[in-house]
Amino acid sequence: MNGEWEPVWATVSLTIAATRGAAGSQQYKPRGGRRTGTLSDPYNRGMSTVETTAGEPALASPLAAYRQLDAAQLEARIEAVRHRLGPRLLILGHHYQQDGVIAHADLRGDSYQLSKMAAERADCEAIAFCGVHFMAETADILVNRPEQVASRDGRRVTVVLPDLAAGCSMADMAAIEQVEDAWADLGEVIDTHEITPVTYINSAASLKAFCGRHGGIVCTSSNARAVLKWAFAKTKRVLFFPDQHLGRNTAREMGVPLEQMCVWNPHEPRLGGNDAVTLEQSRVILWQGHCSVHAMFRPEHVDAMRKNLPGVKVLVHPECSMEVVDKADLAGSTSYIIKQVEAAAPGTVWAIGTELHLVKRLEQEHADQTIKFLSPTVCMCATMYRIDLAHLCWSLEHLEAGRPVNVIRVDEETARWSVVALERMLEVTAAAGR
Numbered sequence: 001m002n003g004e005w006e007p008v009w010a011t012v013s014l015t016i017a018a019t020r021g022a023a024g025s026q027q028y029k030p031r032g033g034r035r036t037g038t039l040s041d042p043y044n045r046g047m048s049t050v051e052t053t054a055g056e057p058a059l060a061s062p063l064a065a066y067r068q069l070d071a072a073q074l075e076a077r078i079e080a081v082r083h084r085l086g087p088r089l090l091i092l093g094h095h096y097q098q099d100g101v102i103a104h105a106d107l108r109g110d111s112y113q114l115s116k117m118a119a120e121r122a123d124c125e126a127i128a129f130c131g132v133h134f135m136a137e138t139a140d141i142l143v144n145r146p147e148q149v150a151s152r153d154g155r156r157v158t159v160v161l162p163d164l165a166a167g168c169s170m171a172d173m174a175a176i177e178q179v180e181d182a183w184a185d186l187g188e189v190i191d192t193h194e195i196t197p198v199t200y201i202n203s204a205a206s207l208k209a210f211c212g213r214h215g216g217i218v219c220t221s222s223n224a225r226a227v228l229k230w231a232f233a234k235t236k237r238v239l240f241f242p243d244q245h246l247g248r249n250t251a252r253e254m255g256v257p258l259e260q261m262c263v264w265n266p267h268e269p270r271l272g273g274n275d276a277v278t279l280e281q282s283r284v285i286l287w288q289g290h291c292s293v294h295a296m297f298r299p300e301h302v303d304a305m306r307k308n309l310p311g312v313k314v315l316v317h318p319e320c321s322m323e324v325v326d327k328a329d330l331a332g333s334t335s336y337i338i339k340q341v342e343a344a345a346p347g348t349v350w351a352i353g354t355e356l357h358l359v360k361r362l363e364q365e366h367a368d369q370t371i372k373f374l375s376p377t378v379c380m381c382a383t384m385y386r387i388d389l390a391h392l393c394w395s396l397e398h399l400e401a402g403r404p405v406n407v408i409r410v411d412e413e414t415a416r417w418s419v420v421a422l423e424r425m426l427e428v429t430a431a432a433g434r
Contacts, residue, residue: 131166
């Protein structure tokens, strides 16, 4: 690589779906009006000092060329880029990524944890986020806060998502236009000053910004209880989106009866399918959204495991339904699940209800325990699975060449209000000691 690497891109208008554009660019507009910028046609910095094996495509070639390479070739080229760029490049791998991809990650974790750790890296100049779209948005927001950009003499960290098709079905279940419409409809029967909007971290930046503007907050599956406690101390009601199950399970754990919860269906033409009396009596208004992976787990799966594996401990994520959580022995965030297994004695028998790749990885890393997947059917995050070695290698070599693809950049206004909501969460979490 010749000279100093200075990634440059231009924010462009967005199209309806991921498409191939000129000069290898990609443009994307997911549902819900998420406003992110992507690469247009930046300058090309040559790589004349880097040679490829005979028969292999040149570095920073079109994506199709990478699909012709085998795993060993892709792995070697990925590691070569990592070696050449050193600490300037940070590869983030979410727990749900397939093993071949996460093997190349500098950091492994859940969505917010990864973005927070990345923001603490002073020498990082570019991030490849092996996760889904909202995670890359959060990383862009946190690593490019105004004070951090100023500390780097105005230089932004480039954040790329190796495959723009890696979205999140749950995040897409709450579009910003739908949330704004719901807020206006609620204002017809309830004083919205009595409602605190709470968005799960698994949501678009536009929803985080909505919460920032309206006195609301972001939560994770680890701190949802502390966040709801803060919200109830502030207002009479909470509007919780996009995952109804995390909201319901957390509120029930805090003693809120089901009669004081209602579900808002954004597709219903009037008050989310509720009447005015129901809304007035509610303390928690749950958005009708869910995780497609965790919704696959059923109460009968728990029953079957207890029948077939005497002494089994059932451990599930709180994105599972209330009926599954009620039957489980333990429920908690991804980090909680990992810590429970790490702390368990040899011989412990687990049935775990969360994404398949993580469960299989835990099984491999803790061979002295018996670890089973809770569901008899495959429940993997299909959008996470879209990121493969070919996409990772393609995106990394384009980064190194100074022609980054799939750049995720949140506009300044959305980022500013998102930070407000995220900082409220940090304050609440610090106060709760979590």
